Amino acid sequence: MNVDATPGVPGASAESVLGTAGIARRAVGAAESERASRAWWDADADAYLAEHGHDIGDVEFLWCPEGLREDDARLLGDVRGRRVLEVGAGSAPCSRWLAAQGASPVALDLSGAMLRHAAALNARTGIDVPLVQAGAEHLPFADASFDLACSAFGAVPFVAQPQRVMAEVARVLRPGGRWVFAVNHPMRWMFSDDPGPAGLTVTQSYFDRTPYVEVDARGAATYVEHHRTLGDRVRDLVAAGLVLEDLVEPEWPEGRGTVWGQWSPLRGALFPGTAIFVTRRT
Template identity: 65%
Template sequence: MIQDDGGRKSTATYAEPEAVRRQAGDAESSRANRGWWNRNADEYQDDHGAFLGDARFVWCPEGLDEAKARLLGPSGALRERHVLEVGAGAAQCSRWLAAQGARPVALDLSHRQLQHALRIGCGDGDGAGFPLVEADARALPFADASFDAAFSAYGALQFVADPVRVLREVRRVLKPGGRWVFSVTHPLRWTLPDEPGPEGLTVLSSYFDRTPYVEEDEKGRAVYVEHHRTLGDRVRDLVGAGFRLLDVVEPEWPDWNTQEWGGWSPLRGRLIPGTAIFVCERDEGR
């Protein structure tokens, strides 16, 4: 059970980590990213909570909204459907789904992120809440064929060393024909500095270098890990895990969005894609 601490913020301080490129396995990546999100959940929600909203389903920093995009299905199609959110954060997307009549389950690796979900609330005031589950996406704690659909908005996929392991777990818990949609940083962005200004438009790294980005503490221990997959890698991972790819959405930067979010910005967003969204179905031919 996730305990609500009333929104108290952590006062712990940490030395600035050093960014390196080196190998990082599944266990190290999981440990590092669980710790990072627990330490940084407060700042993340402070910085981005207004943009994300309390009950809004936003796929990416570009601001693509599920209410308009309907990547999980047409309006009304998810009513009474069981939907799994992988890497839910404060469960804003699940909260929106619940308001549409779906039956979401919000899963995240970070205890602190789920405490923020409790702070915002997981019900509509009439007792119609939804579960929060603290677990690793590499081993989903659900029975086979438990969900009608699943999704991840910048959740687990880019933080794991073995994405196929996660994809196979998602396929396992989906019912036949179930839809799986996830958004990640666009693979092209791996070649560029994570800067919102003109300096972020110069290629510095090879698109084909899959060496993970790792932030280390003073003892050389990973405190944050992000893994790169090319566009082709993502397609092969999906097919190999038993999914049928329906679409790849690359949201354009809208005129109304004037915010900067890390390396995302109006300047860069109007020139290069920042997000890739993969729309898939469980392939019953495999």
């Protein structure tokens, strides 16, 4: 895991700050999952950005560790003059890129620490993107208030009720509005997070939806990831009144040597690591 420079605890890891004592596989409700995610990203924000800030940039729209950028993919279409919601924005490089393209973005994230980084980067770049702290399952916006919505590995893998996220995004989108989000490819759930040879062996069932949970000594969650199968994701979208227009599975580019968490050239050459859902509100 990453090393965090949490205020008052210089150099402490997120695990030590949160008292992570072990791993559990158990059900986790929405409230516990949200508490864990908020605490984790508050504790890990400094370290995550120290490690990956160069990769994601200050004013860049990177969809995934495979290196796919919105400059090239154009999955959102023409963003000029569009009001755009970024869900799980982190330090908000995607939202600043959108603003630089002539859009009017709003960057939403659960973590106050991540949003403090976003505010500092707004000041450093001179691109002042509005920042909102809230969870993705309860969006604090009026119905039909955005033309587009996007998320590059933000929020969706960490919520207990992803179907509610889809419904909430559909609610705040105007008719015809596009919602594009990138998540871990569902088949990755079968493998460990090892980017090396050990990560090529199936260790659990693709159909086991029991969350991955790190816990403290009392058994409370300190980190949570939730699994949905490919079919689950599609059903969540359909139930929300969204139309799936494309499913992008970025291939690992030849010559790209980046190792990013579980993503690596070794694994990327054999099976997908990212799924990007391109949808539209009816």
